[in-house]
Amino acid sequence: MGTKTIMILAATALLGACATEQAELEKPTAAGDTIRFSAGPCFGACPSYTLRVTPDGSGLIEPQRFTAVPGPTRFTVTPLQYRRFRAALLQFRPAQGTVKRIGQGENCTRFATDMPGYVIEWTRGDAQPTRLEFQSGCMDAGYGKLRATIASIPKMLDIAAMVKPTPAKGK
Numbered sequence: 001m002g003t004k005t006i007m008i009l010a011a012t013a014l015l016g017a018c019a020t021e022q023a024e025l026e027k028p029t030a031a032g033d034t035i036r037f038s039a040g041p042c043f044g045a046c047p048s049y050t051l052r053v054t055p056d057g058s059g060l061i062e063p064q065r066f067t068a069v070p071g072p073t074r075f076t077v078t079p080l081q082y083r084r085f086r087a088a089l090l091q092f093r094p095a096q097g098t099v100k101r102i103g104q105g106e107n108c109t110r111f112a113t114d115m116p117g118y119v120i121e122w123t124r125g126d127a128q129p130t131r132l133e134f135q136s137g138c139m140d141a142g143y144g145k146l147r148a149t150i151a152s153i154p155k156m157l158d159i160a161a162m163v164k165p166t167p168a169k170g171k
Contacts, residue, residue: 043114097128
């Protein structure tokens with residue numbers, strides 16, 4: 001193997017390590033939940049990503065499809081933004097350490113297919129995570145406020161420009 005090839009492989013490995021290291025948030029020092037929010041894919045060009053926000057105000061967005069950011073991107077939120085985010089989701093939070101699913105055939109009668117799914121997870125220290133899984137195709141009137149809250153999250157956290165849908169490559 002030539003010196004040039006070895007240098008290219010070494011540089012690729014170092015860049016890969018940087019990308020992996022960037023995708024983690026520091027353990028929060030402030031009391032409170034780290035909130036993870038995931039927007040899943042749909043049948044169209046819906047932005048698909050995962051974000052995490054700590055009570056310290058650290059944020060990380062990890063895009064999957066149709067977002068404006070090319071890879072894991074850090075952002076910050078103010079204490080007020082974090083409190084609003086936490087408070088907006090509080091009314092939908094299941095009991096501590098449990099998982100609640102809202103989806104077709106479980107607790108939803110009016111359902112549209114091909115819509116994104118959302119997962120909200122609250123973690124604190126070593127406690128069991130609390131998780132809400134919502135299939136947004138659930139059109140029951142009782143979930144209207146949850147759909148509206150989910151739609152407001154990018155603006156609430158001031159990341160709307162990062163998750164703005166982008167056209168598929170080659171189209």
